[in-house]
Amino acid sequence: MPDIRIRDLTMEYSSGGYAVRPFDHFDLDLSTGDLALLLGASGCGKTTLLSMLASILTPTDGSIHVGDIEVTGLKGADLAEYRRRTVGVVFQAFNLIPSLTAQENVYVGMRNAGVDRKAAKARSAELLAMVGLEERMHHRPGKLSGGQQQRVAIARALALDPPLIVADEPTASLDYMQVDGVIRLLRELAAPGRVVVIATHDERLLPLADRVVELTPRPTNETRPPERVELAAGEVLFRQGAFGDLVYEVDAGRIDIVQEMADGGENQLAVVEPGNYFGELAPMFGLQRSATARASADGPAVVTGYTLRDFRARRGEVLQ
Amino acid sequence: MIAIVVTSLVFGIALAIDGMRRSVQSETPAIVALFGADQWVVAKGATGPFTTTRVLGADTEQAVRGASGVRRADAVVLSRTVIDAGSPKDANLVGHRLGGLGSPPISEGRAAKTSGEVVVSPGVSATVGRQLLVGGTPFTVVGKTSEGRYYFGIPTVFMSVPDAQEIVFKGQPLAMGIAVTGTAKPSADTAVLTNDQVVSDLNRPLAGGVQSIVVTAVLLWLIAAGIIGLIVYLSAIERMRDFAVFKATGAPTRIIVGGLMLQAVIVSLVAALLAVGVSKLVGLGLPFPSELGVAGIAQLVVISVVVGVLASLAGVRRALTTDPAVAFGG
Numbered sequence: 001m002p003d004i005r006i007r008d009l010t011m012e013y014s015s016g017g018y019a020v021r022p023f024d025h026f027d028l029d030l031s032t033g034d035l036a037l038l039l040g041a042s043g044c045g046k047t048t049l050l051s052m053l054a055s056i057l058t059p060t061d062g063s064i065h066v067g068d069i070e071v072t073g074l075k076g077a078d079l080a081e082y083r084r085r086t087v088g089v090v091f092q093a094f095n096l097i098p099s100l101t102a103q104e105n106v107y108v109g110m111r112n113a114g115v116d117r118k119a120a121k122a123r124s125a126e127l128l129a130m131v132g133l134e135e136r137m138h139h140r141p142g143k144l145s146g147g148q149q150q151r152v153a154i155a156r157a158l159a160l161d162p163p164l165i166v167a168d169e170p171t172a173s174l175d176y177m178q179v180d181g182v183i184r185l186l187r188e189l190a191a192p193g194r195v196v197v198i199a200t201h202d203e204r205l206l207p208l209a210d211r212v213v214e215l216t217p218r219p220t221n222e223t224r225p226p227e228r229v230e231l232a233a234g235e236v237l238f239r240q241g242a243f244g245d246l247v248y249e250v251d252a253g254r255i256d257i258v259q260e261m262a263d264g265g266e267n268q269l270a271v272v273e274p275g276n277y278f279g280e281l282a283p284m285f286g287l288q289r290s291a292t293a294r295a296s297a298d299g300p301a302v303v304t305g306y307t308l309r310d311f312r313a314r315r316g317e318v319l320q
Numbered sequence: 321m322i323a324i325v326v327t328s329l330v331f332g333i334a335l336a337i338d339g340m341r342r343s344v345q346s347e348t349p350a351i352v353a354l355f356g357a358d359q360w361v362v363a364k365g366a367t368g369p370f371t372t373t374r375v376l377g378a379d380t381e382q383a384v385r386g387a388s389g390v391r392r393a394d395a396v397v398l399s400r401t402v403i404d405a406g407s408p409k410d411a412n413l414v415g416h417r418l419g420g421l422g423s424p425p426i427s428e429g430r431a432a433k434t435s436g437e438v439v440v441s442p443g444v445s446a447t448v449g450r451q452l453l454v455g456g457t458p459f460t461v462v463g464k465t466s467e468g469r470y471y472f473g474i475p476t477v478f479m480s481v482p483d484a485q486e487i488v489f490k491g492q493p494l495a496m497g498i499a500v501t502g503t504a505k506p507s508a509d510t511a512v513l514t515n516d517q518v519v520s521d522l523n524r525p526l527a528g529g530v531q532s533i534v535v536t537a538v539l540l541w542l543i544a545a546g547i548i549g550l551i552v553y554l555s556a557i558e559r560m561r562d563f564a565v566f567k568a569t570g571a572p573t574r575i576i577v578g579g580l581m582l583q584a585v586i587v588s589l590v591a592a593l594l595a596v597g598v599s600k601l602v603g604l605g606l607p608f609p610s611e612l613g614v615a616g617i618a619q620l621v622v623i624s625v626v627v628g629v630l631a632s633l634a635g636v637r638r639a640l641t642t643d644p645a646v647a648f649g650g
Contacts, residue, residue, distance in 0.1 A: 047648050050648070051645055051648060054568065056568050056644045056645050056647075056648070057645055079570075080570040080571075080572060081570065082570070083567075083568065083569055083570030084569065084570030084571075085570075088569075089568055089569060089647070091565070091647055091648060092648070093561075095561060095562075095564075095565045095647055097562055097565075109569055109571070112566070112569075112570070112571040112572065112575050113570070156569075168648055
């Protein structure tokens, strides 16, 4: 334990009536000892992936294996046991119980898991010493700094020595004085027998990572030759939820822009005529396509795709 | 803390009111038992000596006394009257053979020995040795008894049968019934009742009042449950993030449910403890005694636990439906 194997992972949910698919046949392999960073724009699915690894969300399709455990099939007592013993979660907002001391926050999870009182007390003290808080273990969260609270949260996640640690933006609520200790601690946790997966925007973590998983392509200023695409009537150019780095201009025919609804229906947003363009937001902001583009059913269409840089040049905009 | 204080007030009032019910329900068998009778002879058609308007003549007492199987038979006059020891007040009137069946146990002073002397129950302000007007006739209070209240705690004046006959029947030798030890037989003009029948008859006019008390008490218990339930529910909403974290980290459902229920039960039990004191204070303002006793406390503990568990259900439901993904919110 554990190598982590994610296959054909698809996650779809409804947001405002529209189908949102942050993961569409996503694959990922992580090896024991890895510290993996999940990078990407807000809303790209970093926290969703952590939640699926922690078996808090169930994917629409696909599988997640943590060692021998098929996480997506867990239910009832097995699910609770997995959450208790196999995965430790470090939350962005720490989520410590405010009425309990640092030690009690670590202790409670172990007691819930059936660890006897004496052993839980000793282990919680040991963990808090390990994260450098032996002097603060009897303080309540309100009396601790953000960095200290996050270290308590890390100690809590480690209480039952889980082989997988997932951390959601662990440095987001910390000032630069507090980040250092937390980063070093997370790095030390990724050792043989354990995988640490961190969702973050914080690029200061990049040098520490064994694996960097970019969930969204980074916007680039690269240029490459335009792509001319001929579409049969009704043929799809790109689907809602896909990534793409090209902006398209319609040369001939018409392109329907439709949004897929959660109930399986469609909502037609626009019909793009020759000389007009579409699909600029995804490459501009590194987002997934928010709608599907396809040739109208009444005839074939021809489009040309340009990189963002070339598109701006064609339209006469000043490049930054 | 606010929940505990408010709940203890409601519990206290409920407890005091329930104590009234307990008191009302216990005073009836107590007054009947005070006579020490095995059976009661009443006029045919009468439902009981305390409520009847059919009376027996003086010769009936002699006839019953002479019957085989009867060890003792004493006429009793039972009525309502007005006493005045400074201000008029309703009272029960018990006329009994002095030293015979119906003589009350004395807690202060002595028993009545002759005409013109009375023994009074709690609720009569006249002290021993003072005069008391009973039905407009002056009597001397020679003793006090700690028993004898009935009809919702109305005090009682005990006097000789002739004195009672003077007040109620203008001196005619009539009686409401004859208290009997041993076994009596009914005649053509009389019926024989057991103590239970007499208690049941005396309880009948009280039933409506007792039912009102019970309904009020139950409503107060429900209000208390509502208060605790609301507090626990609000607490559950406030702690949704904690529950989400517990669920996300695999805490068993029984821990989450148990914790909330325990919280409600503890609030309820602490409130119940304080309510005992509150009920004593409330009891001071009631017109007759509010009886708590061991049974009352035991009942309160049981009700408190039930109230606590029921009150926690909405909060428990809220906790159980909390999505663990909430824990990931920033």
